[in-house]
Amino acid sequence: MLNQQYTSVLTSSIWFSSLPENLQSALLDKVRIRHLKAGQQLHAKGEEGIGFYGVCEGRLRVVNIGENGKEMLFALLGPGTWFGEISLFDDLPRTHNSVCEIDTVIAVIPKVAFNAVLKAHPELYPHFARLLCSRVRSAFQFIDSSAGLNLQHQLIKRLLMLTTSYGQHLPQDSAITLTLSQESLAQMINSSRQTVNQLLGDLQNQGLLHLHYGKITISRPSALFALLKDKE
Template structure:
């Protein structure tokens, strides 16, 4: 993959847009690419951290297994999404499982290289602290999502979270009229809220009838953010 395309991945992500140009060049030159086949595991919960990752192409499923042995999908990370930063800072094992949902190309900044960069340029710490804070906010939002909300409330909360870019740091896509567009399948949403695709389809149709969303090919357009916020509280 061309270096120019890789640099665009850095600049596309909200976490890295404020980094100096020379730092972005350094990060790109220090990184390497990694390919995962469909369903291949990148890392398991408890694994030692080996680096910071960016999805160049494909999709990564981030999940955990609950006490009943059922996989709980936390989110999906697509092109432009960065992940794996928590373990790089606290030195502790990975907090989740990560699998390739399809053939996936990753950019990897090795842990040793990352630490060397921070020692050389300690002024970069605030940038990466913002990255961590972004992840913490997303975690709290996910906790709120499961705190007694109805399925419709959980779905509304999840749609807002995905549209905000809190999960992956990406700016939301926009329709010509400026409305946020979320690129996610019904199957993915179902796994995120521990429901069935049929139930999610029914809930989305209700939101469509209420004029809150509009289903389009490969995504969901948010027509009324305020209505979605109200629904996310019940």
């Protein structure tokens, strides 16, 4: 059963909080809580989709393994993020591995329960269509960030994308802290940790972010976004 803390986290995302209260309740009533340890896999690429997920606590890495055996990091999913709906709609296997970076608590709506909620509340379909559209937009942004743009441009775009991946709904000028290593960020833009460290240092000198051990605080998201638009 969901406690108040986890309910507050799950309803904090921009997408979920936009649902009418009766639809929020219909989904939350079907939630089962699952506790996973750091390094434990929630699901693997190629597996059947068996649930719709929300992150209550902790953090997951969405990754694939390249032909060279190296991990390719696509996203970090933190508290408030809902995911996993695509395989439930198209009945195709999972496209990525989802692995817990730290001890994590997941809200699981099993596939059978998920389909039952949709049958009882078909008015949910437009809301899921909007969520799926946001995935498509993110995919295009990912392609854009890899297509001939300079590394600083790619880095800024990635940082801004990660702020939305965390499911936070904050005023545009509120500081946002990402728990993220520079090595992970380097993987995202196919660069080296040393280069990313230098680029982050430049942004820190401009007062746009602050670096901590394993964390990056974006001091003024609106200013970072403005810098990105100036470069486009």
